[in-house]
Amino acid sequence: MTNEKVNLDEKFKLINDYWNPRIVGELNKQHVKLVKFQGAFVWHKHDDEDELFYVIKGSFDLEFHDKVITLNEQEFYIVPKGVEHRPVARAEVHVMIFEPAGTLNTGNVLSNLTRDQLENI
Amino acid sequence: MTNEKVNLDEKFKLINDYWNPRIVGELNKQHVKLVKFQGAFVWHKHDDEDELFYVIKGSFDLEFHDKVITLNEQEFYIVPKGVEHRPVARAEVHVMIFEPAGTLNTGNVLSNLTRDQLENI
Numbered sequence: 001m002t003n004e005k006v007n008l009d010e011k012f013k014l015i016n017d018y019w020n021p022r023i024v025g026e027l028n029k030q031h032v033k034l035v036k037f038q039g040a041f042v043w044h045k046h047d048d049e050d051e052l053f054y055v056i057k058g059s060f061d062l063e064f065h066d067k068v069i070t071l072n073e074q075e076f077y078i079v080p081k082g083v084e085h086r087p088v089a090r091a092e093v094h095v096m097i098f099e100p101a102g103t104l105n106t107g108n109v110l111s112n113l114t115r116d117q118l119e120n121i
Numbered sequence: 122m123t124n125e126k127v128n129l130d131e132k133f134k135l136i137n138d139y140w141n142p143r144i145v146g147e148l149n150k151q152h153v154k155l156v157k158f159q160g161a162f163v164w165h166k167h168d169d170e171d172e173l174f175y176v177i178k179g180s181f182d183l184e185f186h187d188k189v190i191t192l193n194e195q196e197f198y199i200v201p202k203g204v205e206h207r208p209v210a211r212a213e214v215h216v217m218i219f220e221p222a223g224t225l226n227t228g229n230v231l232s233n234l235t236r237d238q239l240e241n242i
Contacts, residue, residue, distance in 0.1 A: 008195040027171035027199045028221050030151060050148035056195070074129040074177070078148045098219060100149050 022121040033097040037089040044107035045084045051099045052078045058093030143242045154218040158210040165228035166205045172220045173199045179214030
C-alpha cells in the first residue's frame with residue numbers, strides 16, 4: 001500500500017491505453033483502480049464481486065440487458081455481483097473503479113481485453 | 122443497496138451539517154460515504170479498518186503525529202488501520218470516504234462528534 005497521497009490527474013497522465021486498469025490504492029482487501037475507456041467492452045459479469053464505477057472525466061454508458069445507465073462526471077453506479085453488464089464509451093472517459101482485490105476486468109469471460117496482471121502506478 | 126446511479130453534486134446539496142457522514146453506496150461490505158468537513162475533528166484511529174479520504178471539492182489537512190498531508194480536489198489518501206489521525210479543514214470541504222461498513226467516524230474515541238447512526242441518502 002502506498003504511503004503517499006494520490007493525485008488522479010497525475011495518474012491518468014500515465015495511462016495511454018484503453019480498458020487496461022491500473023491499481024492506485026489498496027485498502028481492506030479492496031482495490032482502487034483507474035482506467036480509460038473508449039469504444040465498447042465485452043459483456044460479462046462478476047459472480048462474487050460488486051463493482052463501483054465512478055466517472056472522473058467524460059461520460060459513458062453502462063449497458064444492462066434491461067436498461068442503460070449513462071454516467072457523467074461526479075456520478076457513480078454500483079453493479080451488483082452476478083449482473084451482466086457492458087461499458088460503452090463514445091469518447092474517451094476517465095473512470096475510477098472500486099472493487100475487491102483480484103477482480104478480473106472481464107469477469108466470467110476471457111477475451112483479448114482480459115487483463116490479469118495489473119500494474120501499480 | 123441502491124439500484125440507481127448516484128450524483129455527488131445532488132447528494133452534497135442534501136448535507137447541511139459538518140462531520141456527519143451519510144451513506145450513499147454499499148458494496149462488498151464496504152460503505153461509500155459523503156461528508157462535509159469544517160474546522161478540526163478529534164484525534165482518533167481505527168484499529169481494524171483502513172480508511173480512504175477523497176476530496177470532491179475544496180481541500181483539507183490530514184494531520185498525523187509525524188506529518189501533515191494536504192489533500193486537494195481529485196486527491197485521495199488511505200489512512201492505514203491503527204494510525205492516529207485528525208482531519209482539519211480551514212474552509213468547507215466535500216469528501217468521499219471508502220471504508221468497511223460499520224466503521225465509526227471517531228474510531229476509538231467517543232466524543233460529541235461521534236455519529237453511530239448514519240443516514241442513507
